[in-house]
Amino acid sequence: MEIINTINLTKDIDWEFIDQVRKESGQDTALCYQCGNCTAGCPYTEFFDYPVNQIMRLLQTGQKKMILNSRAIWLCATCEGCTTRCPCEIDVAHIMDILRIIARRENYVSEKDVKKFYDSFLASMKHHGRVFEMEVLLGYNLRSGHFLTDADLGPKVLGKGKLHFLPTRIKGKDQVARIFEKFYEKEKNRG
Amino acid sequence: MAETKYTYYSGCSLEGTAIEYNISVKLILKTLGVSLQEPEDWSCCGSTPAHTLGHVFAAALAARNLEIAEKMGLGTLITPCPACLSALKKAHVRMTKDPAFKKEVNALLDKPYQGGVTPKSVLQIIYEDVGLEAVAKKVTLALTDLKVAPYYGCILNRPPEIAQFDDPENPIAMDKIMTAVGVEVCDFAFKTECCGAAFGVPKRNMVNKLTYKILNMALEAGANCIVVACPLCQQNLDLRQAQVNATMRSSFNIPVLYFSQIIGLAYGYSPKELGIDKHAVNADRVISSRIPVEELAEKKKEKAKKIKAKEEEGA
Numbered sequence: 001m002e003i004i005n006t007i008n009l010t011k012d013i014d015w016e017f018i019d020q021v022r023k024e025s026g027q028d029t030a031l032c033y034q035c036g037n038c039t040a041g042c043p044y045t046e047f048f049d050y051p052v053n054q055i056m057r058l059l060q061t062g063q064k065k066m067i068l069n070s071r072a073i074w075l076c077a078t079c080e081g082c083t084t085r086c087p088c089e090i091d092v093a094h095i096m097d098i099l100r101i102i103a104r105r106e107n108y109v110s111e112k113d114v115k116k117f118y119d120s121f122l123a124s125m126k127h128h129g130r131v132f133e134m135e136v137l138l139g140y141n142l143r144s145g146h147f148l149t150d151a152d153l154g155p156k157v158l159g160k161g162k163l164h165f166l167p168t169r170i171k172g173k174d175q176v177a178r179i180f181e182k183f184y185e186k187e188k189n190r191g
Numbered sequence: 192m193a194e195t196k197y198t199y200y201s202g203c204s205l206e207g208t209a210i211e212y213n214i215s216v217k218l219i220l221k222t223l224g225v226s227l228q229e230p231e232d233w234s235c236c237g238s239t240p241a242h243t244l245g246h247v248f249a250a251a252l253a254a255r256n257l258e259i260a261e262k263m264g265l266g267t268l269i270t271p272c273p274a275c276l277s278a279l280k281k282a283h284v285r286m287t288k289d290p291a292f293k294k295e296v297n298a299l300l301d302k303p304y305q306g307g308v309t310p311k312s313v314l315q316i317i318y319e320d321v322g323l324e325a326v327a328k329k330v331t332l333a334l335t336d337l338k339v340a341p342y343y344g345c346i347l348n349r350p351p352e353i354a355q356f357d358d359p360e361n362p363i364a365m366d367k368i369m370t371a372v373g374v375e376v377c378d379f380a381f382k383t384e385c386c387g388a389a390f391g392v393p394k395r396n397m398v399n400k401l402t403y404k405i406l407n408m409a410l411e412a413g414a415n416c417i418v419v420a421c422p423l424c425q426q427n428l429d430l431r432q433a434q435v436n437a438t439m440r441s442s443f444n445i446p447v448l449y450f451s452q453i454i455g456l457a458y459g460y461s462p463k464e465l466g467i468d469k470h471a472v473n474a475d476r477v478i479s480s481r482i483p484v485e486e487l488a489e490k491k492k493e494k495a496k497k498i499k500a501k502e503e504e505g506a
Contacts (some may be wrong), residue, residue, distance in 0.1 A: 043385040047397050075394070078239065079345035079385035084359045091350070100243050113393040118240035125241075125252070129234040131203040140392055149392060153430055160469040162208050172232045175255060175301050182299045183248040 009061040017064040025098040031088040032056045038082035038092050048072035052082055052092060059095070073099045074111035105187070116143040126180045129173035134163055195320060198260045198268040198308070199227035202275040202422075203235050208430075209272075209422030211466025215451035216271045216313055218465065222329050222458050223321050230259040230268075236278035239389045246285075247292070251299035253282035258304040271313045271451070273347040273421045279310040280353050312347060314420050314450065315356045318364040327371040331459040332481040334372075339453070340379040340414035341365040342405065342428070344386060344421040359383070365420060365450050372457035373484070377412040381405050386427040395431075399438040402427050406435065406443045415477045417447045425449060430471045446474035456481065 022029055032053075039051040049071045050058065058067050067073065073096055082092035109115050120139035124132050141147045157163050170176075205213035220227060237252030257279060260268045270276050286293040287306040297303035317326060343362045351359045362382060369376045384405055387398030406428065409417050419425050429447035436443055448467065455465040456478055467474050482490075 043401055044397075046400075047394075075390075075397070077345070077385055077388040077390060078242070079388065080349035081345065081383075081385070083350045093350075097242055097246070101245055104243060111393075114390070115243075117389070117393040118243050121238070121240040122244070125235045125237075129232075130206070131235045131238070133203070133207045137392060144393070149395070152434065156430060156433070156471045157208065162210055162469060164207055168206060170232050170234055172234060172255075176234045176252070178301065179248065179251045179255065179299045183245065183251070186299075187245075 007058075007063075007066070009057075009063065012065070013062040014064040015062055018059065018062045020102070021059060021095065021098055024102070025091070025095045027090050027095055029056065029059050029090070029095065031090055032060065032086075033088070035087060037085045037087060041081045041085050043079065043081070044072075044075050044077065047075050052076070052096065055096070055099070056090075056092065059099075067099055068103045068106065068108035069110055071110045072096075073103055074109070074114045076100070105190075113140075113144050113146070116140055119143065122180075124167070126177050127173070128167040129170035129176040130168050132164070132167035134165060135167060195224070196226045196228060196265055197316065198263050198265045199229050200233055200236075200256060200260070200268055200270040200275060200279070200310075201229070202270060202272040203238075204272060204422040208426060211469045212271055212422055212425070212449045212451065215449055215455050215460075215465045218460055219451050219454045219458060220313070220317075223317070223325060225316070225321065227269075228263060228265065230256060230263060233259060236275040238274050238278060241278070247295045247299065249278065250282035250285060250292070250296045253278040254286065254296055254304040255300055257283060257308045257310070258300065258302050261304060261307045266307070267309045267311055267316070269311050269313050269316050271420070271422075273312065273344055274423060276310060276312050277346045277353065283308065283310055284353055312356070312420070314347070314364055314368075318357075318368060323367055323371040326368060326454070327373075330372050330457045330484055332457055333484050333487040334374050334453070334456055334478060334481055335487065336477050336480050337416055337453070338375045338377055338414050338477075339369055339416045339418040339448075340377050340409035340412050341369060341382060341450075342379065342386075342409070342417050342419050342424060343382050344419065344424040345383060345388065347420055348383065365418060368450060369418060369453065372454050374453060374457070377409075377414045379409065379412045379414070381408045384408075386424045388423055388427075391423075391427055391431060395434065396438060398427055399431065399435045402431060403435050403439045403441060406432070406441075406445060409445060410443075415445065416474065417445060418450050418453055419447055420450055425470075432472055444472060446470065446472045446477060448474060 036053045039053040045051045076096040117140045124135045237249045241249035348354045348359045348362045357364045366376050387401040391398045452465045
């Protein structure tokens with residue numbers, strides 16, 4: 001007999017979470033009637049634990065933990081297909097973005113490598129004002145412990161004037177770093 | 192077309208792994224009489240990682256550059272990179288539509304952005320401002336072996352409210368530009384499918400699976416080259432093509448060129464001048480036969496004559 005995974009959507013409804021996502025995204029999540037257009041066009045469905053239309057349904061029923069623990073919100077690439085095709089004009093990609101932001105804020109990180117890559121990227125940007133590609137990759141490899149990630153690509157780019165071994169430091173790098181600091185300060189005061 | 196001038200924001204990739212995109216865009220725009228001025232001391236647009244922290248934060252990183260561009264007073268800012276375009280445009284659109292959002296973003300900046308810049312892609316100004324006729328006029332060489340699949344990627348035309356250019360489901364700007372420079376274009380069903388974007392490093396297998404589908408579809412469409420407008424798409428399809436072959440047990444060997452490089456080839460620049468030698472997959476076999484357009488026209492005429500003569504003989 002085939003066992004079907006069912007989710008009890010009437011349990012643990014977090015009304016505050018529904019409201020929070022609605023406010024932060026500026027989107028009316030109640031409009032979604034589960035047509036499935038977003039999922040049909042989503043290139044990531046095969047990698048998601050919950051397809052994007054299910055994330056929308058879980059959101060309507062306030063399943064905060066299930067959503068913030070999902071891998072889907074970290075594997076979404078914001079390719080904007082869902083947003084472009086939603087018949088209710090819901091900005092679905094923006095909602096996925098908001099869910100990821102909340103997950104980060106509340107320390108739910110189901111895809112640690114993805115977050116580590118983003119962190120490495122942001123650190124490079126904060127240091128130099130521009131992104132130093134070599135540092136992003138090496139920073140990721142160190143953070144993740146996957147020391148040899150993309151080492152095979154080295155010979156393909158070496159000697160082609162593409163890889164720089166020193167960053168471009170801009171004059172206004174302090175201005176960029178201040179954007180980070182002011183943002184962190186604001187987040188701290190959020191409570 | 193009269194000389195036009197734009198603010199030119201290249202973005203971080205175009206200083207590094209996509210340097211050939213920068214080189215080729217600058218060459219062809221010069222040929223087309225478009226002059227560029229870089230914003231002094233520009234910084235990273237924030238790209239994908241910034242909007243995993245917050246939208247006000249992401250918009251601030253982009254708006255620092257918009258503010259610098261605003262002071263230059265040229266009105267339109269152009270960028271070759273769709274990720275930069277998306278970050279700059281989202282910041283601009285949201286800030287001009289929502290005063291509260293604008294106030295929050297400007298609170299993170301040393302100097303506030305007032306909304307006086309229109310960000311566009313290089314592709315858009317070539318298509319709309321320069322125009323296909325002017326693009327075609329500069330062609331000197333015919334690329335007779337080339338059959339391209341135009342791949343636009345995910346965010347160049349999406350979402351339409353932000354992109355405000357071409358069609359979100361079936362974009363045609365690159366198709367038409369390729370046709371204008373005399374290159375054969377294949378019908379390509381995966382024009383806007385996502386290549387895996389920034390996940391190449393942390394989720395390589397996922398990206399390899401997604402690019403596999405795109406490479407495969409390009410071959411099925413009859414293409415021998417993929418033409419792109421995005422440094423990340425180029426990297427995923429070209430630099431990672433050997434990884435795709437290893438992961439998916441495939442044997443792809445299809446070159447992936449920037450649209451600017453193909454225009455440059457038709458304008459008579461050498462592959463080296465356009466940085467085509469910097470790609471992972473060698474493109475020589477599809478671009479090496481280039482003949483002057485007059486010669487091609489002559490050949491076509493002769494061929495037509497022969498056919499006519501044969502027909503008359505038969506009759």
